Amino acid sequence: MKIYEYASAPNCRRVRMFLAEKGLEVEYVPVDIAKGENLSAEFRTKDVNAKVPVLELEDGQCIAESVAIQRYFEELHPEPALFGRDAKEKAVVEMWTRRADFNMMFNVGMCFQHTSGVFKDRMNVFADFGEDAGRKALKFFDVLDQHLSDHEYLAGDYFSAADIGMLCSMDFGKVVNLRPDAEKHPNLVRWREQLKARPSAKA
Numbered sequence: 285m286k287i288y289e290y291a292s293a294p295n296c297r298r299v300r301m302f303l304a305e306k307g308l309e310v311e312y313v314p315v316d317i318a319k320g321e322n323l324s325a326e327f328r329t330k331d332v333n334a335k336v337p338v339l340e341l342e343d344g345q346c347i348a349e350s351v352a353i354q355r356y357f358e359e360l361h362p363e364p365a366l367f368g369r370d371a372k373e374k375a376v377v378e379m380w381t382r383r384a385d386f387n388m389m390f391n392v393g394m395c396f397q398h399t400s401g402v403f404k405d406r407m408n409v410f411a412d413f414g415e416d417a418g419r420k421a422l423k424f425f426d427v428l429d430q431h432l433s434d435h436e437y438l439a440g441d442y443f444s445a446a447d448i449g450m451l452c453s454m455d456f457g458k459v460v461n462l463r464p465d466a467e468k469h470p471n472l473v474r475w476r477e478q479l480k481a482r483p484s485a486k487a
Contacts, residue, residue, distance in 0.1 A: 285339060288313045288314075288336055288337060289336050290314065290336050294455070301485060302448055308357060317336060331346065339356065354366070381445060385453075388424060392456055394417035395414045396460050398414025399460060422462060425472055426469070428450075428475075430471075433471045
């Protein structure tokens, strides 16, 4: 099997970090999305949305979307469990995974796409929309800091796929100057540094 990816993309890092936590090695095939290699007719046969990452199995079946890829490997290699160990924990991890996607990744991504100019050759860009998305991401830092004031990780004392997704989305924010403030967000900064100290964060 192989994974098509663009190394600096947050959702690709999300999968690499997840696999590193599992102790798994997979072949990676680079796809240069900056040059539009993902927009080719050939790549669209792997993912109709022309996004990365995409996992291609030995039988040719392709699985797109980072969380879907993570869940595939979770089923094959359930230990260490990263999507929860019981019904309650699985629900909490799912909740925070979706919050990471909707409140952080979406807003950081829209800020990048609509203010950086990187994709202006292939999409309509609206700077005001991008700037507003950036402000929403910054406001969510406040929510996270409050939550982490009495939780070690997003799901309490349990490190999970939700933490991986949130960290990768947040770290990507640096390309558009979206960073937590050490004085304003001490709990968030503590959580971030704790995660970045894990070997998987360098995957």
